[in-house]
Amino acid sequence: MYLVAAWVLLQFAEIMIDFMALPDWTGRALIVLVSLGFPFILLLAWVFDVSTNGVRADATSAGASDQQGALRKIDSAIVFMVLLGAGLAFYLWPSEAPDAPGELEVMLHSPVVEQQNSNKAHHSDKYILVGNLVDFTGASGSSGQAYGQAIIDANNWINENGGINGKLIDLDTIETSYQVRRAVDAYEKWSSQGVVAIQGWGTAIGVALKDDINADQVPFFSASYSAEFTDPQGIKTGDAAPYNFFYGPSYSDGCRGLVQWADSDWRTQGKKMKPKYLHMGDNQPYPNAPKAACEAYAAELGFEVLQPIIFSMIPGDYSRQCRLLKASAPDYVFLANLDKSVSALLTQCSDLEVDTQYMANIYGFDEDVMLSAGSAANGLVWVMGAAAWGDSASGMYTVREISKMSDPQESKYRSVHYMRGVCSTFYLKEAIEIANEKNTMNSAAIKQALYAQAQWVPKGLEGVCLPTTWTEKDHRGVTKVPIYQARVNGPVTGLSIQSLINNQIIEMTPIYEATIERKPEWLGW
Template sequence: MGFGVLKAEGNAVTNHEIREEMETMKKTMKIAAMVAGLAMVLSGVAFSAESIKVGHLADLTGPTGDVGKPYAEAVQDYKEYINAHGGINGKKIDMQMFDYAYNKDKAINQYKKYKEDKVVAIEGWGTGDTEALTGFVSVDKIPYISASYSAHLTDPKKAPYNFFAAADYTTALRAGLLYLKENWKEKRAPKIVFIYPNVPYGISPIKGGKEYAKELGFEVLSDENVDLKAIEANSQLLSVKNKGADFAWIGGTTNSTAVILKDAKKLGLKTKFFSNIWGIDESTPKLAGGAEEGALVMAGSARYGDKVPGMALLTSVQKTPQVTHYIRGWVSMMVLVEALKRADKATGGKITGPAVKDALESFRDFDTGGLAPGKITYTATDHRPFMSVNIMEFQKGKPVIKKTMTLPRKAEWLGL
């Protein structure tokens, strides 16, 4: 076993000498443990031997990586901050990020590994993979906080373990439609076209959005599809021009939106564009080269540096200016951390997936310090966090908050 070096060639080691070596080893190990413990105390952190396992699925290199990367970085940054300040009541959050590159099959395979690792919750990403995993997380009782804001995920009857921390896509679209209609000055009906990628994320809000547009008195024109990886959209924008659309909804991400805006400007369109939450951000002026002027985005957060209480901590951790997607990633992890704290307290330190779900459903006006446009409430019958959206318009290369729209929490809109 190697308790020490033999005294001399051919001499046997005595029991007394073995005991002395063992006592020396015990003392050494005790001193090492004390030093390690002192180091943690001096750093302000004293973790227990336990850790809380959480999964993290992200798109860093796939077709939504342009917005996925800053979001994922914020999730990890907030985790690191919490771990550096005591974790969850002395327990470190063990959350390893996996880049599934927007490949649904990879996401499902990694989810199975997370299940084997006995994670108590998962920070997720896209709509296609999140909706594909909805049945799995429901059966396995693992809360899944996604960056997909598909309205389908807000109905606990269909998605009991799904949550997110922004207005759902359809609510955001409805808010944009209402804002445009309130500011419409002509007597005729405004004409609107929906431009989106033919993927679950792009399709998600279209049905509910069209129904509300018609209810408000819009003339709804035929759709146009622009892929997330599009490098041009001339034919689609020429069609929009020929239709005479007053407004156009963009349901892509920043790269494809910039393509749309640039081609629209080249073709001389007078159409007013308004975008989904992922479609326009602080990087758009560089991508669109000025074509973003006047475009609107249905933003789900404050802007970096805004004078809101929650911004002080965020900017102290991340000193480099960030896009709004980063802020939402921060808020998403803030929500999960709060749920873990509540679950830890409720279970006496034995956190489970159902306990995290119960904790999330106990949120009543949870305050993010103004980082989100509304206070978060989840109930056992409604997982919509809030019904508020910051309408931002790009003016001279910068997003300006025009209005915070808050819609009623209509029962008939749940999940649609």
């Protein structure tokens, strides 16, 4: 029973330690505590017996004379534990060996590493190593599958069409399950192999790797759009992020765009009282990223900013949060969590007849949420970062050709996240091409190439990717925020997303485009 309970505890802890961004030693400490508890439990089981009459000395020790025997068992147990502790301390105590080579020295001079280092130049002559961090099975797996598959398909398509100036992209994809530790391990491997750039995933992962990628000068194209990655020189934040890039409006600017739409919507309705704004999300890096900036902007536009409500990114019972929301009676609610928890909240709050205007961040809403939440998703507005699968933009031809890399029968519907993954890949591709044409194919040259164009749209993706401009002082690449509204016009049960769209049962309609100023005080915030 103890072993089963310990196993369950450690499995749960592995998820929560990464999800809550706890330090690495937390997991090691828990393993040590569980291990130390096992012999103690065995000794207790030897000395005591649990019966229907409660805990008592072992049945073999019954009787007055045998009680002394039970006490002797306890004494023996104490002595055993002391001896065990002393033995472990003696065994683990570091021995003095000043002349012995250190572990790092042995590693650096091992034949494997020497062979690995000697192969780097040869490898770079034919291939370009790019890392790819994905989440296909974790908390963000729904959007992560679409985005990560787009990265894979796009790189395969590039290689099928001649690569980059004759060189093929060696895309190394690592499943992180939204866990920081796995991403850190992957980066340590790549940094020893000469990786030239990385496609990243997750705000917590981006924060954890930021110092290392900047120290190693590796361009990191994040799928997290946290504004803290937009200040390359640390002018505003004091924490420079020169090698962090992402395609799309930042989470903060996305939320500002939604609030800008809400202000316009309120005025259109002709209402005179102050509108009420409320932030809902977990106390985690992703939901918190736009919180302060967006609340400040809402207050600046004349909104009454209400007390935020916390709800977990792990879907569960949100009835308490829905009742709080109903009692607060906000006019506009920004849902800062990921799609699965947003879907669960929408459904449960609909059941409790909560009436408000929901808004969601770029990873908080998509076609899958409309499918799972049904009518509860009707009317929600959210941030879009690229064209939708059914759009007629000229660049969608290229996207559909890319999609055939994993779906040659063209049977799959691609969610809104897929197109953004394709865009992210092609910005990096064109930067690598620019660097390679100048015969300076290294990470620093790729970074400089990302500053080469203004209002940049990758070739072949016209109308799909938003025009993007990065500068050495400002990594806010996109300041246009397309706002879409969901329409659910009937039952969604038992139908595919493609069928629902074809029959206009679900619709995604562009209703507003916000323009966000590049205010100096908003850099990195």
